[in-house]
Amino acid sequence: MDRKQPDIDRVFHALGDPTRRAILERLSNGPMSVSHLAEPFEVTLAAVVQHLQVLEDGGLVQAEKGGRVRTCRIEPAGLAVAKQWLDDRRNLWERGFDRLGELLSEPEELR
């Protein structure tokens, strides 16, 4: 299977749309066919397929064709990239907050 590291721009772009996040939420319960996946969405099947392509590009979904049915499932690589970026930021932010706390506790004339 050809799995490269998902591009972080594509990952966050994919996650930035409510319909795409809803697709991921639906797929969180397990793999399903595109037509089954599309059922609850009030958009055309073509629109769902387009969203799936963006999710595939972001490494968040894998689709496999078996006979006439295309089955989609969650691909955790994209999730891992997003989570890593958030964790890295949080670690730095927390250090930044510590520094802010120190700064605010200094007498005003020293700031």
Place this chain on the structure above:
Amino acid sequence: MDRKQPDIDRVFHALGDPTRRAILERLSNGPMSVSHLAEPFEVTLAAVVQHLQVLEDGGLVQAEKGGRVRTCRIEPAGLAVAKQWLDDRRNLWERGFDRLGELLSEPEELR
């Protein structure tokens, strides 16, 4: 301070742009003025201000005016919302993978 729960659409939309993520990366090192923040970016100050507005709307940045200087800092609420969503998906995905594993270990005629 008026802090409401950030809207998840706005959070991920804000994170879906590389310049905005670069702004957050720069702010991860500590609070700074808008003009200092904008220095390394090859976009206009007005564009940085617009990106900051999107980040504020997503609960990822707070800006405060002190005299003539507007100071920006990371606001962790938006980050927490994004992380929670990713964690929730992952928990479900992992359960889904367990089920997929069970399915794949069944004899083919039972699938």
